[in-house]
Amino acid sequence: MRRISVMRIGLFVIVVALTFYFLQDKQAETAFDTSAVATTAPETVQTHVIPDGWREYRNSTYRFSLLHPQALEVKEYPEEGNAMTITFQDIKKKEGFQLFIVPYQEPQVSEERFKKDIPSGVRIDLTNITVDSATGAAFYSSNVALGETREVWFIHGGYLYEVTTLKLLDAWMDEIIQTWKFL
Structure with a gap:
């Protein structure tokens, strides 16, 4: 239940941001707020070369x-049952994605789990992918609040791990997922 509330809040923020974007004249870019709330690991070993x-x-x-x-603001929302929703958003650029993490012991996502998390049941262009060492799936869907995702x-x-963004940000999100x- 709490996951649905957090998702609704996140979706509302994205819809408001997109509405604002399309109603406003383009303005000169300003400095980004680069603050983030992130859990950092105690290790000092860096696993990435950061551009x-x-x-x-x-x-x-x-x-x-x-x-x-760097411009994405990161927020963590703890959920019931050791789940977590993490949002990465740049309101100024209208870019962002949401990551939902939930304990799951099955080797594949069941139809029941899919329908629970995507009530529309829409899965278009389902593609098998690998994220680091994990096998997964990428697909397009739709959402009443967001439209195509x-x-x-x-x-x-x-x-x-469920990562969601707007369909028009597909290539942008793929670049992030590859890291x-x-x-």
Whole structure:
């Protein structure tokens, strides 16, 4: 239930941001707020070469890291049952994605789990992918609040990872997903 509330809040923020974007004249870019709330691992070993304009997000609880554009603000929302929703958003550029992590012991995502998390049941252009060492699936879906979305789901270490963004940000998100490393 709490996951649905967090998702609704996140979806509302994205819809408001997109509405604002399309209603406003383009303005000159300003400096980005680069603050982030991220869980950092105690290790000092760096697993990525970080390009200019990017930063590393590390999560020691779920044992992964990824690189993302520096302008994305990161927020973590703990959920019931050891689940977590993490949002990465740049409101000014109207870019962002959401990561939902939930304990999951099955080797593949069941139809029941899929329907629970994607009530529309839409899965278009389902493609098998690999994220670091995890086998998963990428597909397009739709959402009443967001419209067309791009989804990347994979299972690793007893957790299901669901990454969601707008369909038009597909290539942008793929660039970020390619930096994913399990720790």
